Amino acid sequence: MSYELPAPFKEIAREYPDVCEAFQSLGTQCHNAGPLDEKERKLAKLGIAIGTNSEGAVHSAVRNALQAELSKEEIMHVGILAITTVGLPNAIAAITWIKDLLDKS
Structure with missing residues (x-):
């Protein structure tokens, strides 16, 4: 199942791309930080x-x-x-x- 990001998130990503990139990077790091x-x-x-x-x-x-x-x-x-x-x-x-x-x- 694919989905499109919510409009508010896309709007923030356009206005603050560095913040969203850092947020996504943090999410990736958190997912990779443990054994789950x-x-x-x-x-x-x-x-x-x-x-x-x-x-x-x-x-x-x-x-x-x-x-x-x-x-x-x-x-x-x-x-x-x-x-x-x-x-x-x-x-x-x-x-x-x-x-x-x-x-x-």
């Missing part, structure tokens, strides 16, 4: 996004997980696991955001 494989990193990033209660971050993490060929079941499991950590209302919100993208794929 790509699948584990994508699941961890989704869990972190859910924990921040950010719709945009959850959407981004789901897009990245789908691009890495994680299954819908694996992605949904992270949302279910969030129930006991972030609480039912926040987890339901996150599951709704996850389904926004899963329903389109």
Whole structure:
């Protein structure tokens, strides 16, 4: 599944290319800093996004997980696991955001 970067990010990238390049480089360095494989990193990033209660971050993490060929079941499991950590209302919100993208794929 390919996707286009969100318009606000593209706008910032045009206005501040050095900042966006540094941000992307930092992301690459963080991903390469430890022993987690790509699948584990994508699941961890989704869990972190859910924990921040950010719709945009959850959407981004789901897009990245789908691009890495994680299954819908694996992605949904992270949302279910969030129930006991972030609480039912926040987890339901996150599951709704996850389904926004899963329903389109």
